[in-house]
Amino acid sequence: MRRLVLVRHGESNWNAASRIQGQQCAGLSDRGMTQARQVGGALANAYPTARVVVSDLRRCRQTAQPLLDALSIDPVVDPRLRERSFGDWEGRTRDEVERLDPARWRRWRDHDDDVLAEVGGEPDGVFLARVEPLLRELLAGTDEGGVTIAVTHGGPIWHGSHALLGLPVGTLGTVHNASVTELVAWQGPRVVLERWNEVAHLPVELRVGWRPAVGA
Numbered sequence: 001m002r003r004l005v006l007v008r009h010g011e012s013n014w015n016a017a018s019r020i021q022g023q024q025c026a027g028l029s030d031r032g033m034t035q036a037r038q039v040g041g042a043l044a045n046a047y048p049t050a051r052v053v054v055s056d057l058r059r060c061r062q063t064a065q066p067l068l069d070a071l072s073i074d075p076v077v078d079p080r081l082r083e084r085s086f087g088d089w090e091g092r093t094r095d096e097v098e099r100l101d102p103a104r105w106r107r108w109r110d111h112d113d114d115v116l117a118e119v120g121g122e123p124d125g126v127f128l129a130r131v132e133p134l135l136r137e138l139l140a141g142t143d144e145g146g147v148t149i150a151v152t153h154g155g156p157i158w159h160g161s162h163a164l165l166g167l168p169v170g171t172l173g174t175v176h177n178a179s180v181t182e183l184v185a186w187q188g189p190r191v192v193l194e195r196w197n198e199v200a201h202l203p204v205e206l207r208v209g210w211r212p213a214v215g216a
Helices: 030-046 058-071 094-100 102-109 114-118 124-140 154-165
Strands: 002-008 051-054 147-152 180-185 191-198
Touching: 002 030, 002 124, 002 154, 030 058, 030 180, 051 058, 058 147, 094 102, 102 114, 124 147, 124 154, 124 180, 154 180, 154 191
Parallel strands: 002 147, 051 147
Antiparallel strands: 002 180, 180 191
């Protein structure tokens, strides 16, 4: 059995501002740094001999650092783990894109994937041609009985997991900040999903969607 653990980066400054990130990066927010410490500690305890592969973007390198420190290892940095490119939309809020490029934004919301190519980004076919072979490579390169942890982005986790599991797109739900997804490969090509978007290692106040009440 070989295990691939996929970790989404902690909350970034652009996540907090609802900006489209893609391959641009403003780093983690303070909340994201705390999430990184939590997920890093949990994974170090669970998988003390894991190898760690990290996207080269800053928000992932910052997320991985507490785990790397706990394991006393250096990461393998692989730019193929980057988020998909959103071209000219990167750095803008969703409201800005809807206002400045309304026709394309409506098409994107209606699942017209050609829009990304038009704005200089990566449509599904191009994106998956980068991500799916990489995830298969990481699984194949994991020692029998071993664990590889990949610190990456929501897009590679979501699209890559659907592809590896042979699931129709949209079967799986959202990928939250600092969540953990685990894929297990048995003998032969079979890949099994062991857990999806797990956030039990995070205190409730650090989970996506939770905010203190006004005045709290």
